[in-house]
Amino acid sequence: MGLTEADLLILNLEEVKEPIPLSLSIPVREIWVAGGPVEKKAPQVLKDFRGTLRNVKSARLTMGNLKALTNGSSFLLSEGERAVYFSGRKGLSLPSFPEHTLWVAGNRKNSMGIPAEEIRRVRGEAIIYGGSRLASSWEDVDLFEAEQYPAANVYEKGMQAASFRREWKLEGHDL
Known part of the structure; x- marks a missing residue:
């Protein structure tokens, strides 16, 4: 069975030095990203992503x-x-x-x-x-x-x- 959709993905990219091949296999409503720009550190996550993306620092x-x-x-x-x-x-x-x-x-x-x-x-x-x-x-x-x-x-x-x-x-x- 498994998950078919998610409201939230929290992504901490602090330790990522080179782009990682992380992709979404289910729809996600919001992604909260810490530790750097997802566009550079995990660009595949954004492929076909249609939700809200928040790059967060202190919030x-x-x-x-x-x-x-x-x-x-x-x-x-x-x-x-x-x-x-x-x-x-x-x-x-x-x-x-x-x-x-x-x-x-x-x-x-x-x-x-x-x-x-x-x-x-x-x-x-x-x-x-x-x-x-x-x-x-x-x-x-x-x-x-x-x-x-x-x-x-x-x-x-x-x-x-x-x-x-x-x-x-x-x-x-x-x-």
């Missing part, structure tokens, strides 16, 4: 009940009491995050990983870590778990799924 965006905050690197998407935080090269410097936050975290280039202070501030109910294969990535996941936040490393466990039923849970993850 507050909405789509129906979905609220988004971005610094042009990381995105916090929230709807009611639940949120998903996609952290990019530069994390959001909010004083706190929603109580029910799923954190899709990545390794920070040119740094020694994610600071413990940020982990405590975000307080992710569940964390999907898509960093790198470097030692600092494994240390980040260990730090998440030492702080009692369930985390899964995609390099260790492959693709991950999370669900929200009163709280975020990683599917098939035991802590």
